[in-house]
Amino acid sequence: MTTAQITTAASEPLAPSSRPTSTNRPGSVRPTVRHSPRRRLTRSRWKTYLTFLLLAGPNVALLIVFVYKPLLQSFQYSTLQWNIGSPNARSVGLGNYVEWFSDPRTPQVLTTTAIFTVATVGGSLLIGLGLALLLNRKLFGRGVARTVVFAPYVLSGIAVGMLWLFIFDPRYGLMSTALKWVGLSSPDWYNDSPWALTMVIVVYLWKNVGYVALIYLAGLQAVPQELRDAAALDGASSGRTLRSVVLPLLGPTTFFLSVTTLLSSLQSFDIIHAMTKGGPLGGTTTLMYQIYQESFVSGRAGYASAVATILFVVLLVITVVQLKFVERKVHY
Template sequence: MATATTPPETPVRRAGPHRALRARPRARSRNRLRNWLLFAVLAGPNIALLVVFTYRPLLQSFYLSTLQWNLGSPTAIPVGLANYGDFFADPGTPRMLAVTAIFTLATVGGGMVLGLLLAVLLNRKLRFRGAARTIVVAPYVLSGVAVGLLWLFVFDPNFGVLSALLRAVGIGSPDWYTDPQWALVMVIIVYLWKNVGYVALIYLAGLQAVPRDLLEAASLDGASPLRSFVSVVLPLLGPTTFFLSITTLLTSLQSFDIIRAMTNGGPLEGTTTMMYSIYLEGFAAGRAGYSSAIATILFLVLFVITVVQLRFVERKVHYA
């Protein structure tokens, strides 16, 4: 009697550990490629815009600063660093740098102090607080040219509102339009009025992020409101202050519209900053190469200040 035999079982081939190890780098490589493609899709257009409209003009400005070229002229003469030498040899350069420094320090320092005081006031529970916040921030979104033209009527020594108020208390109006020092003060006042709302808005956001329990603990320990503000609130506002110090400094050094509308750099170049000098040399005098040299120097100043702030000042900022 024949007996049925069971066919031998086919052995199942299992993937060895070496095959699994080979599959992991492939999966990792596919994930990396997918991430790079996603990055290219999302960030590629922004990078392209930066390259075309920021870095390309910047490099072109560096190149133009090495040329003796009048705006509109078909020819340009390479002069190397001669434009930079002319800038530092110009007798008007120290005055321009001094005006730039005074304007920047006054607008940045004054703006941050006034903005912080306004933010503290607007953070309190006041009647019509929402309307007050809107009024404070509104000038920031207005056109600088329009603001400058309107304030010209305020500072008019004969028919202006300010001169009328000063005459009412027996004080004569300063020569805002003819005295270089008073003209610079006038421009600083208008710049602060326009931009202090931005600083106040950022500081207000920082104040609202301060934990209430820390202030209550300081109060229970016997600290006065002023002591609590100095010892608790100000250190917690360190990141906000650091951010504002960078943004307001960069904005102030590049201010143009208010100066153009109110003083046109005068009188006697009393309000001519580096940024406004770039405009005068490039578009009024037509010295495009020399203007590009000033623009390059201004860029290097901004770059160095920003690096110093990020490298050294940020170390003293407490983020927690």
């Protein structure tokens, strides 16, 4: 080979197959394949979604089957004239609603519902707060007292109502005996509408005030002792400390209890059914008990569904108002 040929061959570029690469070099390391951040984020989201479906899916399915589906069916039935057990139903549109608003008994039902709700909700909050303040002190037998106060809440409403019927008996009841000791005669609790409503309210408070006291007690124990000590050093009395320090810090607890007790009061049924069955003369018939009477006593399922829809709207409006306006005044 001549010198010119050797020079030409050396100047020519190497073929692709003959070029040295990192993989062909001795001791070279193969580069690692890295996933893009977007791909990793997508996998993380899918894992989060699957975990959510696994944990919340059964609960959501139960809510759909046993809450939302019956609710939608109740809206549908409220537009029908249908009796329980009848194979036929006739569409009446808003006729059931018109009948309820034009019924002369409706004002009495609404008044009874309002009195019962205001008395039970307000009474539960006031008495429950007083019991919580008392049980929060270091007293002998405090644990037993807390158990006794909360015990009625877990009892059956029907059993509680039947028990208190004997207590309010005008002739032989414990209430009649206690009133005779102070020189008073017992009212006719069973046949006088105002006294019958008062009797039901008293029993409802006795049964449910323990729940309110327990929640308030938990809120009181969460109040920092340093704030009370600081108020005492500034010369504040116990009453001033309660008004200016403790009650504002109990705002979230009070808001929670006002919502839950209001919903529970509007849906109260068992005590009324056990003690008065809505009487006398409808004096203790609330919206909830009217739904029971119209559906299972009169058999008017369509009309009862309309009343249930009205009660649902009332509960929804009150809850929205509480969450939108009342919660703004709560200091967390």
